[in-house]
Amino acid sequence: MISIKNLNVEQKGKVILQHLTGQFEQGQVHGIVGLNGAGKTTFLNSLYGFIKPTAGEITYQEKKLSKKYISYLETSNYFYAGITGGEYLKLFCKATEKHKEWNKLxxxxxxxxxxxxxxxxxxxxxxxxVLLQNKPILLLDEPFNGLDLESMWVVKRIISDIKHTKTILLTSHILETLTDNCDFIHRLEHKKINQVYAKEDFKQFQELLYQELHEKTALQ
Incomplete structure (x- = not known):
């Protein structure tokens, strides 16, 4: 389990996350939802160690969280020039042919x-x-961006197959990809996680969110 207590994060003098507290159990998929600028990517960057929090505690299995336990799919991905897809994957599985199994999908x-x-x-x-690193924690920032319907189905299937042995946190701007794939949705708002919804509450959460957006964007 990942446990977070009173996490504070600042960037360029601006407070992004404040007193954020939450727990993320193994064997479950946890969606992180929030409007643009709510701090979703900053939150994942803090977990991975790209950003150093100004305060708070992040633990995994009751020990300080280390990136050696984490695979992180960032929103934008960097690739070396002049290499093939197979050469890139061999950076993660030099002694195995595991990538051939994934590529059947x-x-x-x-x-x-x-x-x-x-x-x-x-x-x-x-x-x-990311999958070939085979680490117990997966951070997936917008994993469905740029995918066609068939590929989205493949990713959904993979997440479902591997989640039992991992702790998965994912973000998405498409609410349906969260309700379809997650066991819990954590709402990031006002610099903290202010509500957690279980699967049986997703419909209620979806209606509430759409109502709030309707009221916010209604013409005066």
Whole structure:
């Protein structure tokens, strides 16, 4: 379990997260939802260690959380120039052929240079690299961005298959991808997680969120 107590994060003198507290159990998929600027990516960056919190405690299995336990799929992915998809994946599984098993689902042209890939293909390649690290915590920041319907189904299937042995946190701007894939949704608002919804409450949460957005954007 990941446990967070009173997490504070500042960037360029601006408070992004304040007194954020939450728990994330193993064997479950936890969605992080919030409006643009709510701090979702900052939160994941803090867990991974890209950003150092100004206060608070983050533990995993009652010990300080270390990135050695985490695989992180960032929203934007970086690839070295002049290498093929297969060469990229071998950085994560040099002694195995595990990537061939994953590619039966993703159907990527692994002998081709990555710069010839579409946005969706690059997203799938990055996700394969994350999966091949086989770490107990997965942080997935917008994993469905750029994917077609078939690829979204594949990612959903993979998440469902592997979640029992991992702790998965994911963000998405598409609410339906969260309600379809998550066991819990954690609402990030006013610099903290102010509500957690279980699967049986997703419909209620969805109606509440849409009503709030309707009221916020209604013409005066």
């Amino acid at each position: 993703f159907l990527l042209p692994l002998n081709n240079l990555i710069e010839s890939y579409s946005t969706g293909m690059k997203k799938k390649l990055a996700l394969m690299g």
